[in-house]
Amino acid sequence: MSGEKHTAGFTEGPWDIGDGNEVFSVPAYRSVAMVCSHTEGKANAHLIAAAPDLFASLRPDLIRVAADQIERANPAGAKVLRDLADEQNAAISKATAGSQ
Secondary structure, three states: OOOOOOOOOOOOOOEEEOOOOEEEEOOOOOEEEEOOOOOOHHHHHHHHHHHHHHHHHOOHHHHHHHHHHHOOOOHHHHHHHHHHHHHHHHHHHHHHHHHO
16 A cells, blocks of 8 residues: 555545434435434444544554554564554455455
8 A cells, every 4th residue: 555545435525414314425415324223323323424534544554664663662562553554454454345
């Protein structure tokens, strides 16, 4: 990923919550999801609406660069950063699995 942001085939953000628990794209007002849960529905809808922003914030390439920079001074810290980059790569793979 050398410095560029990853992309996926999902509806471009931002997303917001409409009537009930419907998640839609802004400004096109295109339906993205309908959450059908009575107890956690609103919280789940908010999490889904935040997905494009969360996805865009994942930058494992930059985290690995930071890990390389601190390796000598703080090997344990570098390992924590590399583990975080691995977790972000796993999340990206999970999010883009259906779009490849």
